[in-house]
Amino acid sequence: MALRSVERVISPPRPHFVGDGFRVHNFIPSIPPLAMVRMDPFIMLDYNSKFEFPPSNQAKGVGVHPHRGFETVTIAYHGKVAHHDSAGNSGVIGEGEVQWMTAASGVLHKEYHEKNFSETGGIFQMVQLWVNLPAKHKMSSPKYQAISRDQVKIIPLDQGTIELIAGEYHGEQGPANTFTPIHLSNAKLKAGGKASFSFPKNYHTAMIVIEGDITINAHKKAAMDHFVLMGNDGEEFTIEANSDSIVLVMSGEPIGEPIAAHGPFVMNTQKELLEAFEDFHSGKFGELTE
Numbered sequence: 001m002a003l004r005s006v007e008r009v010i011s012p013p014r015p016h017f018v019g020d021g022f023r024v025h026n027f028i029p030s031i032p033p034l035a036m037v038r039m040d041p042f043i044m045l046d047y048n049s050k051f052e053f054p055p056s057n058q059a060k061g062v063g064v065h066p067h068r069g070f071e072t073v074t075i076a077y078h079g080k081v082a083h084h085d086s087a088g089n090s091g092v093i094g095e096g097e098v099q100w101m102t103a104a105s106g107v108l109h110k111e112y113h114e115k116n117f118s119e120t121g122g123i124f125q126m127v128q129l130w131v132n133l134p135a136k137h138k139m140s141s142p143k144y145q146a147i148s149r150d151q152v153k154i155i156p157l158d159q160g161t162i163e164l165i166a167g168e169y170h171g172e173q174g175p176a177n178t179f180t181p182i183h184l185s186n187a188k189l190k191a192g193g194k195a196s197f198s199f200p201k202n203y204h205t206a207m208i209v210i211e212g213d214i215t216i217n218a219h220k221k222a223a224m225d226h227f228v229l230m231g232n233d234g235e236e237f238t239i240e241a242n243s244d245s246i247v248l249v250m251s252g253e254p255i256g257e258p259i260a261a262h263g264p265f266v267m268n269t270q271k272e273l274l275e276a277f278e279d280f281h282s283g284k285f286g287e288l289t290e
Helices: 115-120 270-281
Strands: 006-010 016-018 022-028 042-053 061-067 070-078 081-085 090-093 098-102 107-113 122-132 143-147 153-157 160-166 182-189 194-198 204-211 214-216 220-222 227-230 236-241 245-252 260-262 265-267
Touching (some): 006 220, 042 204, 081 098, 090 098, 122 245, 182 194, 182 236
Antiparallel strands (some): 022 042, 081 090, 098 143, 204 227, 214 236
16 A cells, blocks of 8 residues: 655644634634645534633633534543533533534534533643535434543554544444544554554545644654644555654545535535525524523
8 A cells, every 4th residue: 555645734823712712723724725625524623722721600612503514523632511502412521522413404502611620720622623414414413422431442552542533443443423434533642652544545634733743654743733634645654653642633535525615504505505594594493592
């Protein structure tokens, strides 16, 4: 199999707040090479790098807002975040856990710091990834997957572990159910530890260095909080930790359909976008109080 090269290592862009609880660097689609089409099926990625929130009696976060046509995947590294949606789902995730919400035909949801975390304050670090849905599933029923630490598949390496969320690694399967082929995992490596990956050449593949710093394919370095875009010129690549490191690795088969996106809606046509706004304003996404 051919080696997959590093196309670009990208520094974190200037952060901004989403609501008052998420201080994020938007990599997808704000950085020019990371357009939705280039990263398909990954159509948005906000990275809340380590940020210390002071104690607060009022939970910080994002109030009620709609989504249609895709899935939101929230991965927690530090802090705790709570979720409620108009389909009746709710939950709290902390370090090593994942909320996987399929908005599909439409939900209202809100996400905010969990009550005890808000009251004590502390370091907050999360990734939120939007995963597109193919046209045939965009209007399916909403659903919710809460993936706890004991559900994440832990695969031991010589000097670390792979924490598999979705897809496959060395014959093991992650717990998340996906509509299209997606691989999502955290590589947790001690200094000097290595992890090798292999995905089909056409799969769009990238990494974020959550902790530490790494070398890819024995020569290309990437520091903490940097995004690594891999080329589509091969299948295999290896990461080596230069210090104790955590790396979020993502790879997915492109859906290859037209993308019509505006704000919280991602559809295939402008007509479908207009319908999404009409349905939202007419109350078809259900009810959810602030």
